[in-house]
Amino acid sequence: MYLDYFHRHSSMDQIYRQQILDHYQNPQNFGALENATHSATLENLSCGDKITIHTCIENDQISDISFEGEGCAICIASASLLTEEVLSKSTDTVANMTYDSIQDYLGITLSPSRIKCAHLALLTLQEALK
Amino acid sequence: MNFPLLKKNKKLHYLDSAATTHKPKEVVDRIKKFYTHENANVHRGIYDLSEHATQMYEEARKSIANFVHAKSEREIIFTSGTTDSINLVGYSWIWKNVFEGDTLLTSQMEHHSNFIPWQQAAKRKEHVSFEVVKLTDNYQLDLDDLEAKLKAHQPKLFAITHISNTLGTVNPIKEIVAIKERVSPHTKILIDGAQAVSHILVDVQDLGVDFYAFSGHKMYGPTGIGVLWAREEILTDTMSPYRYGGGMIRSVNISDSTWADLPEKFEGGTPNIAGAIGLNSAVEFIEKIGFSQIQSHEHTLIDYFFKKLDSYEHISLHGLKASKERIGVFSLTIPGVHPHDIAQILSNNNVAVRAGHHCTQILMRDVLNVVATIRVSFGIYTKKNDIDAFFKGIEDVFRLFPPS
Structure with a gap:
């Protein structure tokens, strides 16, 4: 039944816990990146979330990263957290990352339509590395 | 009036009838x-x-x-x-x-x-x-x-x-x-x-x-x-x-x-x-209900919705105020809060609204100058308590995203 399905997801106060709200209101690594070697932009067509990732790759490692764009709290917080997570990781590691790792550091279970918001930044970064 | 899905989900406040209506028995x-x-x-x-x-x-x-x-x-x-x-x-x-x-x-x-x-x-x-x-x-x-x-x-x-x-x-x-x-x-x-x-x-x-x-x-x-x-x-x-x-x-x-x-x-x-x-x-x-009753029900709800909406200065309405030239479909935004987040918080309150561009990107971009809105829409089964639940959910939005 509909309500059983609904309650599999995190509650509102889990989804909008302080860490996520903080990253939304004060996103880390937000803005342009002067020494960027790779950039990409992706949009979430259903809602208009739009993320641009700039990154600097040195010796197959992410030596610097930033993002720009607009979106919902989940999208922006997830992008902000991603930039912190992947710094100094190898491009191979990033290319092999899946939504599971985002779910781990977001710490919440989202419904399918919100997963698209949370996933957008990682997909954009992987696009930039292609 | 018997809508089986609504009868089985008494907690659901369905405000997305412009997307699709529920079906009577x-x-x-x-x-x-x-x-x-x-x-x-x-x-x-x-x-x-x-x-x-x-x-x-x-x-x-x-x-x-x-x-x-x-x-x-x-x-x-x-x-x-x-x-x-x-x-x-x-x-x-x-x-x-x-x-x-x-x-x-x-x-x-x-x-x-x-x-x-x-x-x-x-x-x-x-x-x-x-x-x-x-x-x-x-x-x-x-x-x-x-x-x-x-x-x-x-x-x-x-x-x-x-x-x-x-x-x-x-x-x-x-x-x-x-x-x-x-x-x-x-x-x-x-x-x-x-x-x-x-x-x-x-x-x-x-x-x-x-x-x-x-x-x-x-x-x-x-x-x-x-x-x-x-x-x-x-x-x-x-x-x-x-x-x-x-x-x-x-x-x-x-x-x-x-x-x-x-x-x-x-x-x-x-x-x-x-x-x-x-x-x-x-x-x-x-036809059994008749359009005069459908319209009087809808306009009673529209008036009730606007009476409540008037006390929220941080909600922007993109559309006509109460009038005979409108139906119960409302596009709303809250500055600083993405419509997806509003819809998510409402969903956690069992209130179903649509968030997005509603397949009208020209209107959104060239006239309203917004990326997306939330949309509240009424049907024949909508009740005042659905509108109450909506505004109760909006209180949660303002609790998590306080107006600056």
Whole structure:
């Protein structure tokens, strides 16, 4: 039944816990990146979330990263957290990352339509590395 | 009134009827009865079961013809929905009626399904131009701009929505037709009636239009069934079938084929028989309640909604204030909070609203200057406590995202 399905997801106060709200209101690594070697932009067509990732790759490692764009709290917080997570990781590691790792550091279970918001930044970064 | 899904989910506050309405028990039972006791293909068998299915299917057509005040049931073409109906005109009518130097006209408030078919038709045909009528600052169709564009371009077609799915604005169709008659009498008028048919009485002859398209699932009927109404002479004299198959031919030879009469010539393939019969039940359901009661219920809710909305200075309404020129469809934004987050918080309060661009990107970007909104929309089953639950959810939005 509909309500059983609904309650599999995190509650509102889990989804909008302080860490996520903080990253939304004060996103880390937000803005342009002067020494960027790779950039990409992706949009979430259903809602208009739009993320641009700039990154600097040195010796197959992410030596610097930033993002720009607009979106919902989940999208922006997830992008902000991603930039912190992947710094100094190898491009191979990033290319092999899946939504599971985002779910781990977001710490919440989202419904399918919100997963698209949370996933957008990682997909954009992987696009930039292609 | 018995809506089984709402009865089973008493905590659900469903405010997304503009996307699709729930289905009354009569409609659900009718479809079940068809598949359990009456299932057969139409217009084929000589056996009783098929004769009966054909009779039910054609009775649905008659009842829908009466519902929109068509001259005859031959003017009712069953389609899969509004989009399919508009695309039928976008191919079949455009094909034989629009040529080099012609113009197609639509408006800034259209759903993509009444915008892209004309934009692309203009691109498909060589040297056909595509023009768009603007809106006023009050989110209504700019009738001066309409008159100027009709006069200047003498368009072959003006395609306009009866009621905006994003703003809730009801367009003054009779006034539009009067302007057209005065300045560009040969222009045909197509109405997207998807949001109108369950909210206001539609009389295609009184409106004076040429095409009227609508869907079953937004008027308490099933998905996958819709209607194109057009004047019989237009369907007979100026349109050829664009979808070929069984059931739409008179005779087939190797060198060419000839077409069945109306309405079969536009209904190639086995139609959605159960859908049409279910839609007939939805029509009976609406007619039993009556449009005067539907409207008084809706306007009571609209007044109640605005009374509550007035105390929230941080919520922006994109549309008309309370008036007879609107229905219960409201696009709202809260500065600093993305519509997805608002909808998520409302969802956690068991309040279902739509968040996004509502398939009206031109309106969103060029008129409202927003990426997305949340949309609240009412149906026949909406109650004041649904509106209370909405505003209770909004309190949670402001708790998590305090206005700066």
